[in-house]
Amino acid sequence: MLSWVDGQPAELLSVKDRGVAYGDGLFETIAVNAGQPVLLERHLARLAEGCARLKIHVDLSIVRTQLLAFSQQLGDGVAKLILTRGDGQRGYAPPQPAQPRLMLQAGDKPAYPPVYAEQGVRLFPCVTRLAEQPLLAGLKHLNRLEQVLARSEWQDAEHAEGLMLDTSGRVIEGVYSNLILISQGALVTADLSRCGVAGVMRAELLAHAASSGIACQVRDISQTELLAADELLLCNSVYGVWPVRALLTHNWPVGPLTRKLQAVARALLDC
Missing domain, CATH: 3.20.10.10 (D-amino Acid Aminotransferase, subunit A, domain 2)
Known part of the structure; x- marks a missing residue:
């Protein structure tokens, strides 16, 4: 299965990731046709709103670039974008500074009846x-x-x-x-x-x-x-x-x- 972590092919994730520990992050499920993410601007706008409200500081231009490159490799299917606050220690307090982590996973389009x-x-x-x-x-x-x-x-x-x-x-x-x-x-x-x-x-x-x-x-x-x-x-x-x-x-x-x-x-x- 095609998957990236922070722009690199990977299938492993740190056990310290706050998305795993606390659900501290956001995701988007994006249809991809012929290498292009569908409704890209609306997905990115919702992600930006989520980052602002959760105070996850990330360069969304990098997110866009990685998503577009990933979609080109995927071709046709569904891209799941997961953005977490990154690694942290035990406890709810967000790390200062945080280093957000971007994950991209590829899947087939569901075959609904x-x-x-x-x-x-x-x-x-x-x-x-x-x-x-x-x-x-x-x-x-x-x-x-x-x-x-x-x-x-x-x-x-x-x-x-x-x-x-x-x-x-x-x-x-x-x-x-x-x-x-x-x-x-x-x-x-x-x-x-x-x-x-x-x-x-x-x-x-x-x-x-x-x-x-x-x-x-x-x-x-x-x-x-x-x-x-x-x-x-x-x-x-x-x-x-x-x-x-x-x-x-x-x-x-x-x-x-x-x-x-x-x-x-x-x-x-x-x-």
Whole structure:
């Protein structure tokens, strides 16, 4: 498997790395087509926001250069970028000065069943809740234990994704996707200022909709409103858009606006 650590081919990592010890870092999962990372600017902007909020001081021009070189070697697939604060001693206090570590790992594009995109997916209602922490909300930080627990709740092939709520019962996202409702011709997606991950495909679809004159709302969503939506879809930066067809006994049609957004995502991922 192709993997780099700080710009050099490597598969080993120091046991002192704070990403391993404390989840002290960030990551991006990036589709790569013909040697080019897809949605590069949005991925780097989210990474920059995470570095600023976690106070990880890194030269992002170096990150860009290494990612582009790595993607050229990968060709087609998925690049996972992991940025940690680097090595540290025992204890939570960050080392001064820190020496951040950049890891890049290559993977194949997931072979999801075509039926997910064509006919839609069934959501599993996860019991695991997302804790509210505004300091980390929106970031793709390395602590994903809530998602690990949520994903362990189902093993059947009937469910492709899980629905995650916060501890107050608000609808937030999927386990590895963002959720968008379509109600009366408007896109509605969750406010991620308390928890959740601000996905790059979510951002791209909202921007496209707004530029096309489609109303977009980012706000709290109740479970009642979720069930009353006209259409429901999931999105992420690797598979694009999946319509949601069912949650427990409730069903949604695969509607025309979902299909339009799906075409937008497909064009981005196939470029």
